[in-house]
Amino acid sequence: FRHLLLLIYPLGALLASTKMAQLNLYVVMIYLIPGFVLLFILGYLFLLKDIQGKVNYSSDFRLKGLLIPLIVIFIAPLIHSSLITIFPKVLPEIFLVIGVAASLILALCFGNSRWKTIRLVWKKTGPWRFSLIIIGMFLFLNIFKASDASRIIAEATFSKTFLLVGIGSILGFLTGRVQVPVSILLPIYYSKYGTNTMTCPVFALMYFSIFMGYVISPVHPCVSVSLEFFGAQLKDFFKLLIIPVLISLVIALMLGQIFL
Template sequence: MLIWIGFSLAIILLLVISRRSLALGMAAAAVVLALFTLSPSQMGGALVTTFADPSILLLAFVVGLIPMIGGALEASGEMERLVANMRIGRRPFLALSPALLGMLPMPGGALLSAPLVERGATETPADIKAAANVWFRHALYLVYPLGPALIASAKIASLDVYRVIPFLTPALLLNLLLGYVFLLRRVDGRVGHSGRFSPAGLLVPLAIILAAPVLDLVVKRSFLLPYPEIGTAVGVMVSFIAAIVIGRLDRADIKQVAQKMRPWKFSLIILAMFVFLNVFRASTNINNLAARPMRRTNSII
């Protein structure tokens, strides 16, 4: 029964604290779970397993750097240039512009793409624009190989991200179909722009965004890496450096981007997630929970 109490308290803490901080919630849950199921030496072993694993550290670095790319593109104006040069119909614009911006997760990201969508589709009803912005911004999360949720879950399951994507594609297609039927079907016309079309304004920021996943795939398929996350780190670093150089950002600009994006929060989530996972794996009693009868008093907890 003590094991069930510890497990239940850990889950409750995770659900409650994660409403304010997911990293803190997972760390607190890991501590409580360890106190009920592990000895001090086992608890230390779980921590060492996490922080001594280069693949986990690389993953935390990558997930922290991805929002910095979006922040650099925003600070340099490249993000706005990208959207301003998308000379397409309103339907694909309402789907594509938030989806592209959603490839670079950042705090308050939907608030960033909202004004860009607003300016590009001025005659579209406000409720349609708001709903489409949120819906399609998260559409590519299912299959984007550098999406934090996808790469973290693939790592936990010991799966290659690119082998998982084909199985998630039907869900993406269903997502797009539902978005079209309920949001875009009655939208028509083309996006209105006042300035002249600039091929560089479209292709340069798009190349920066796509450089990370393309290099990730190329490096992983071209070299025998001791840790697959090295390829991901290379792609993300090249994309970030390109955003800085092309956007002509100096140290003060990068510091402001870091203060706004708070990349450490994303990295801490990954570290806390794997601490919790390794504590769970080290808890031999937890691994046998399914075989233990659960009393009615425990189910109430």
């Protein structure tokens, strides 16, 4: 349930994915909001509604303690979206750097972090690896589009809905990632249906389906680590989430059949 915000957070996996599809990041985010609302409702009904008891906190609730991390998280996309709207002819990546830098500075100020801590975090997280992954995905996408593989796949017989929803969710489940399935599906979709038909609503449907496979994937690090930490069983995890995930995918299939 805590991953729900990742579905619509614009500067996460959605950023690189929409860039590969050459679509407007924030328009796609708007089309993902209905899916966000659906998952919020299903999450409450299947995961939170029957939880009983109280949580003991070490201190009283303070609004400031809630607002500060929210400001740090949302200041980057707010700056990014505002500046690309005000200055549409300027390279948008410049505004992305400005937004992320502002968010990082606020995090350092509010967290009273020292440069030694920053160096340790940098070394431990290895952000350069993410950059290499992004380069690899774009390289794969363009090589695939230029090869004969796109022509061969285009001759295969499967519906657009099955490709986006069915195969998308399966790839999300098998890889435990979001960007990797997108980088696989986009060239297949382009080769079969053309680049002009990949619109923001179509992309949102594909992204939502991939996300549903991703959140229940045992390959997903958060799933495996959480199960290990709480001593839970994978089969119990699947029993808890399989129904809301299937409901979400059935709705996605229905929407695909109606509108695609």
